[in-house]
Amino acid sequence: MIRIKKFTFNPFQENSYLLSNDKNECIVVDPGCFNSDEENELSNYIDSENLTPTHLINTHFHIDHVLGNHFVSDKYNLPVTAYLSEIDMVSMAERSADLYSIPYKSSPKPTKFLNEGDTIDFDGSELKILFIPGHAPDHIVLLCDDEDFMIGGDVLFKGSIGRTDLPGGNHHDLIENIEKKIFTLKDSIKIYSGHGPETTVGIEKRTNPFFT
Numbered sequence: 393m394i395r396i397k398k399f400t401f402n403p404f405q406e407n408s409y410l411l412s413n414d415k416n417e418c419i420v421v422d423p424g425c426f427n428s429d430e431e432n433e434l435s436n437y438i439d440s441e442n443l444t445p446t447h448l449i450n451t452h453f454h455i456d457h458v459l460g461n462h463f464v465s466d467k468y469n470l471p472v473t474a475y476l477s478e479i480d481m482v483s484m485a486e487r488s489a490d491l492y493s494i495p496y497k498s499s500p501k502p503t504k505f506l507n508e509g510d511t512i513d514f515d516g517s518e519l520k521i522l523f524i525p526g527h528a529p530d531h532i533v534l535l536c537d538d539e540d541f542m543i544g545g546d547v548l549f550k551g552s553i554g555r556t557d558l559p560g561g562n563h564h565d566l567i568e569n570i571e572k573k574i575f576t577l578k579d580s581i582k583i584y585s586g587h588g589p590e591t592t593v594g595i596e597k598r599t600n601p602f603f604t
């Protein structure tokens with residue numbers, strides 16, 4: 393059984409997630425902690441729950457999702473795992489930090505990669521990778537079909553979708569990918585989004601204004 397803990401970090405109000413299993417291993421997804429208070433909030437929780445971080449995974453490399461990569465990678469000695477994009481998303485995050493004048497310790501470059509159809513065995517629970525470009529060219533989603541949830545990043549929000557005006561974004565691709573790869577999943581799948589509250593596949597299929 394996977395437990396999910398959500399943190400909302402940084403000026404972009406980005407949701408970072410910790411997935412933990414019965415062995416107390418945990419996967420850190422999109423650590424957005426950007427100052428020492430937020431870093432402490434994350435690491436204190438990991439300590440208090442006796443968790444051992446085993447993976448650091450980014451759904452995509454937008455700045456708000458990687459602000460804590462350096463901290464987590466360094467503290468827990470974890471490689472950065474992400475989609476291998478032809479576009480240099482690591483440099484793009486650095487340029488975004490400059491643009492927004494956000495203090496940013498550059499993320500280590502990803503050295504482990506995930507692609508469509510890959511799976512992660514997490515103490516018997518399988519996390520499946522879906523490749524969903526459109527919001528970002530390197531965007532992946534972590535789907536746990538058995539336990540009815542996905543960590544969806546910025547693909548789909550409650551009542552909205554990810555913006556597509558950033559470099560590498562493509563509105564048509566995003567809409568098509570959501571229809572083909574997410575709306576074909578079970579309605580009951582809960583979506584933990586990169587911003588805002590949780591929703592489900594069924595709710596978004598029925599009510600999301602981009603599709604109705």
Ligand SMILES: [Zn+2]
Pocket residue numbers: 452454527528546
């Ligand atoms: Zn994003």
